[in-house]
Amino acid sequence: MDSNAQINQLKYLLFKEEQEATQHLKEEIRVLRQQINLLEVELQKYEQQVLKMEEEARDPSRLQAKVNPIINEKIKELQANFYDLFGGEVKTTVNLEIRNSQDEFIEAVYPIIGKLVRRYVSYQFELFMEAMEEQRKNAFSFKSWNYRFKRWFGKGDEADIIEELLAPSIEEVYLIQKDSGLLLGCFSANNITDMDMVAGMFSAIKSSAEYVFSKQTEELRTIEYQNFKVIIHDYYKYYSATVIDGTSTPSFLQKLEIILNEFDENKMPKLIMDVDDVLFKQVSKNLKKSFEGFEKNKPSPFTQQKELPSK
Amino acid sequence: MRSVSKKVILTGSFAVGKTSLVSQFVYRKFPESYKTTLGVRIDKKVVELENVKINMIIWDIGGEQSQIRIPDSYYLGSSGVIYVFDLSRPASFLNMSENINYIRQKLPNVPIIIVGNKIDLLDERTFQQIKDILPIPADFFTSALQGDNVENMFLELAQQII
Numbered sequence: 001m002d003s004n005a006q007i008n009q010l011k012y013l014l015f016k017e018e019q020e021a022t023q024h025l026k027e028e029i030r031v032l033r034q035q036i037n038l039l040e041v042e043l044q045k046y047e048q049q050v051l052k053m054e055e056e057a058r059d060p061s062r063l064q065a066k067v068n069p070i071i072n073e074k075i076k077e078l079q080a081n082f083y084d085l086f087g088g089e090v091k092t093t094v095n096l097e098i099r100n101s102q103d104e105f106i107e108a109v110y111p112i113i114g115k116l117v118r119r120y121v122s123y124q125f126e127l128f129m130e131a132m133e134e135q136r137k138n139a140f141s142f143k144s145w146n147y148r149f150k151r152w153f154g155k156g157d158e159a160d161i162i163e164e165l166l167a168p169s170i171e172e173v174y175l176i177q178k179d180s181g182l183l184l185g186c187f188s189a190n191n192i193t194d195m196d197m198v199a200g201m202f203s204a205i206k207s208s209a210e211y212v213f214s215k216q217t218e219e220l221r222t223i224e225y226q227n228f229k230v231i232i233h234d235y236y237k238y239y240s241a242t243v244i245d246g247t248s249t250p251s252f253l254q255k256l257e258i259i260l261n262e263f264d265e266n267k268m269p270k271l272i273m274d275v276d277d278v279l280f281k282q283v284s285k286n287l288k289k290s291f292e293g294f295e296k297n298k299p300s301p302f303t304q305q306k307e308l309p310s311k
Numbered sequence: 312m313r314s315v316s317k318k319v320i321l322t323g324s325f326a327v328g329k330t331s332l333v334s335q336f337v338y339r340k341f342p343e344s345y346k347t348t349l350g351v352r353i354d355k356k357v358v359e360l361e362n363v364k365i366n367m368i369i370w371d372i373g374g375e376q377s378q379i380r381i382p383d384s385y386y387l388g389s390s391g392v393i394y395v396f397d398l399s400r401p402a403s404f405l406n407m408s409e410n411i412n413y414i415r416q417k418l419p420n421v422p423i424i425i426v427g428n429k430i431d432l433l434d435e436r437t438f439q440q441i442k443d444i445l446p447i448p449a450d451f452f453t454s455a456l457q458g459d460n461v462e463n464m465f466l467e468l469a470q471q472i473i
Contacts, residue, residue: 180388
């Protein structure tokens with residue numbers, strides 16, 4: 001073995017560990033360089049994406065096109081899961097707010113409830129008065145029998161005859177769509193040609209009265225004209241206007257209300273898309289069935305001629 | 312033929328000829344004397360289109376300088392609006408943009424027809440000058456007195472409603 005080979009052998013023996021460490025470090029450096037290169041490529045990609053996004057952000061239409069689908073999807077998701085996400089919190093908040101604002105709540109509701117109570121008490125009082133009157137009449141039943149005898153022998157009691165003449169009768173019933181004032185159906189004991197216009201006029205009067213006098217917190221209940229009275233009943237999407245001839249009594253009004261409520265519940269279409277002749281015929285036919293018993297032929301104030309000649 | 316009822320409102324400043332337009336359309340007659348409309352006046356005209364009859368219930372609303380003074384309930388349920396101004400009286404169309412915007416807010420998806428009435432009172436030159444200064448271009452120029460364009464205007468609205 002020559003001297004060089006011996007030196008190398010000696011070096012190997014002396015620096016074996018250092019050489020191995022150097023080799024290991026070289027390998028690590030190589031791996032790190034590779035990683036750095038990869039990261040640089042990634043970085044370039046991201047830089048390009050950022051530049052693209054900046055351009056898109058500067059152009060609102062492109063930004064909208066990108067963002068809108070995401071927002072819409074999130075809104076749909078929120079709508080679908082609103083109750084699960086916030087239902088409990090909303091309920092708790094509303095309950096808490098109502099509890100904390102009891103005074104304000106009562107302040108807001110009181111006028112409406114007050115009016116309802118007042119109307120109910122006054123109505124019940126009228127019923128009570130009518131019952132008392134009935135009792136009084138029964139107490140003097142001789143008069144009643146006397147009247148009957150007189151009637152049998154051709155002699156009538158004037159007061160009773162007048163009372164009979166003044167007995168209320170239903171002349172017309174209009175069912176009118178609330179918003180538009182369009183006529184949904186009609187029952188009439190007379191031949192009225194312009195029922196649509198009458199319905200429109202009722203709506204105009206109702207709207208004006210509610211706007212001028214009570215700012216829509218209370219609804220118009222009656223319109224009086226000569227011996228005729230128009231009784232208005234409000235329902236969810238429509239109202240009824242019943243033209244009565246004669247003096248209405250609470251029991252008569254109660255009977256009318258029962259018929260109208262029953263009609264609303266069982267015979268009135270719940271969904272109205274278009275006010276057309278098919279709907280009108282159907283509603284009017286049903287209305288006639290409900291009110292046939294009330295028919296009485298007397299001229300109505302709404303059959304009068306208008307100022308301008310009819311077309 | 313199917314028949315459908317539709318509510319149409321006629322609005323605009325006072326004395327622009329709204330009632331006269333209705334009278335000409337419904338009764339083919341021009342009222343001899345002027346009577347201001349108090350509140351609202353209801354009229355009816357059946358218009359026949361190709362496949363459908365439209366029962367036009369026309370709410371002729373008493374003239375107000377501003378639409379804000381008109382009860383909201385008059386607008387409710389309307390299927391069409393005719394906004395009338397007087398071509399011979401600039402005060403009747405000065406606030407037109409605000410009024411039309413207000414109506415559009417109340418009735419977002421309802422056709423509105425803008426009508427310049429009393430064209431018979433203007434000569435050709437004045438008419439062109441007035442046309443140039445209108446805040447919003449009119450859809451129709453009418454004469455309720457002579458009946459010019461009145462029928463067309465209502466028929467156009469009927470078409471747009473359907």
